[in-house]
Amino acid sequence: MKKEERKDQLLECALRLFAERGYYSTSVAGIIRRAGVARGTFYLYFHNKRDIFQQLLNTNFSYIYRTLPSLELTAGMNEKQLENALLHSLRLLLSHKNSVDFITLVMKEAIGIDKGFAGQVEHFYKTMADIFCGYVARAQALGKARKADPYLVARFIVGMLKEAIYQWARGEITDLDQLARTLVKFIMFGIRGAS
Amino acid sequence: MKKEERKDQLLECALRLFAERGYYSTSVAGIIRRAGVARGTFYLYFHNKRDIFQQLLNTNFSYIYRTLPSLELTAGMNEKQLENALLHSLRLLLSHKNSVDFITLVMKEAIGIDKGFAGQVEHFYKTMADIFCGYVARAQALGKARKADPYLVARFIVGMLKEAIYQWARGEITDLDQLARTLVKFIMFGIRGAS
């Protein structure tokens, strides 16, 4: 087996276990058992347990960061356009198991492990909030949104998204289209205010 | 020191540490060091580490459950009333350090530890969601809210609240009044839709 394949295999096994049981309840023993390799093989690819977790964060976050620009929110967008943009991003994000595992992992665990990891997670949420903050602020400037602290509102949106995605990952929500539609409507009205 | 006092002291120390570092990074050694008692004393009051965590969940959740009824949301409430009700509940919740620690703890950790704990946390959020769901449904029945899956909307609200509280616990938000006002407005418009 080629080096990269084996590494990817280990990363995938680790991601699944981390997402299932959390960081501390996942042992290196568990990871190698699932991957069907020997103890030493693990350390051929990763310095230690922390390292494989870090690499998972890096890989997945950088993937998300790279796909994020597709979520270009223009203040002039109408409801339908916004819905499509959001739906597109959600689909991209939730389309394969690894991403969902990663999100589950980040949501339930990464913060609690370590100040370093927590920082990276917080940074991600902040980036998201900044994107929405910019959108809201622009909309306000155009008179299309009512007055309100745009960053606070952005955080609300992040909170809603987190919850939505988490419910989706737990299988409580199955209809992505309906989710996106309802969410966008809620946000639009929430931002725009009474007309 | 009386039995109850000692136990409360241990619970408090544990809560603080759990909230600061998470379940696994908190050791019994750490708890007793902070409490200034001997190793054996800990096991005089708790069966094991899991037990003290469980008792923290019990105590704090039951406190919250008890105070929740004060958040009676009547469909007929106007914006100001809703805002007051929410502000009152938030104040109750965030007024002392222990509660905030508990929330931090629950948000960052409890889910990742154990299926059993996760269940309790989910149950709490579900209860919250149910309250909001009922409110939204009633408002819809009265024609005061636009059409939308009320449970989904309720989940959005829970997500916003979680995020808001989490930011407050992290010290990112300081003005509780403004928070409550902005949140209620956002929810109201989000629910009600364009008039």
Place this chain on the structure above:
Amino acid sequence: MKKEERKDQLLECALRLFAERGYYSTSVAGIIRRAGVARGTFYLYFHNKRDIFQQLLNTNFSYIYRTLPSLELTAGMNEKQLENALLHSLRLLLSHKNSVDFITLVMKEAIGIDKGFAGQVEHFYKTMADIFCGYVARAQALGKARKADPYLVARFIVGMLKEAIYQWARGEITDLDQLARTLVKFIMFGIRGAS
């Protein structure tokens, strides 16, 4: 068993093993087996394997450093006095098993383990050399010793002592009196030169 006793017991077992097999071939498992205690007990008293070794160095070196002043070498001493002084110090040093083990350990191992340890050992030898250097220099000043680099000569003396003690520790030499007598004579003549 009291804390100090247990610690001393562990130190003694470790010293014996280190002296017998060297640092790396001695495992914590070996130490606790010999001491008849559990794995965790070891770590109750020492941070790690390096720590117990360090403590052995500290304890024993400081003992030697404390007893060293008894080796007061006056330039005016005659042969018999010098012999007595040396014999006294050697007796003090070689009188109980622990000291001998320690010396064996230091001679065969400490240098090879670690730069840090090596430094401490070198420092000890340097201290010894300095003592002899002072003696030789004083003797030269009094015209009782021939011209020669005193520090080099001191190093020779240290070398002879090391070899003598090492042979004694290996059981090749048994008569301490004869050893001291022969050594002192050799040194005296070596220093003094032909008359």
Place this chain on the structure above:
Amino acid sequence: MKKEERKDQLLECALRLFAERGYYSTSVAGIIRRAGVARGTFYLYFHNKRDIFQQLLNTNFSYIYRTLPSLELTAGMNEKQLENALLHSLRLLLSHKNSVDFITLVMKEAIGIDKGFAGQVEHFYKTMADIFCGYVARAQALGKARKADPYLVARFIVGMLKEAIYQWARGEITDLDQLARTLVKFIMFGIRGAS
């Protein structure tokens, strides 16, 4: 690369590392990294780590044993002749880096590794001691040396030599001529006694 070249290269790299860090702190990984060959290549030339160490001992000791006869000590030698003989041998021994590395290695490590290795090292020192012992005994027979246990004296000489060489290897001594001169004088007077 030819078989012998590769092997010599590996031996040299290993020698350097063993001398620098000792047997246990030198890993096969380190040796092959320094030699720039693959893992498997190492085992093409040596059965195992112990084997390369053993071969280093063999090669170097046999070299020393071969050159030792040049150190023919005749009882009738005068001071100058003895000095020259010693200087010649020391020069031969310390003239190239490999020898010095080997000596450093033997002095700081070989004893602590393994009974088998220790035996070989002891044997070497014993051989040296025997040479000096013979010289002293012959000198005594000729009435040119005072009475003293010749083997004990020989050990002293070995001790002085070890110390001298070790200091030289550490760079503390730089003038080989002065060293030889001082050493021979010390020995001569030490042996001969007052006349």
Place this chain on the structure above:
DNA sequence: AATGAATGAGGATTCATTCAT
């Protein structure tokens, strides 16, 4: 009601060695 020395299962990590290519 309190202590703290002792325990040992559990998990992480290292590294010499093998073997298919």
Place this chain on the structure above:
DNA sequence: TATGAATGAATCCTCATTCAT
């Protein structure tokens, strides 16, 4: 003749838990 991925035994270390005092 050379490679380097894979192995797993050996070892270190942690920490929740027990129990005699």
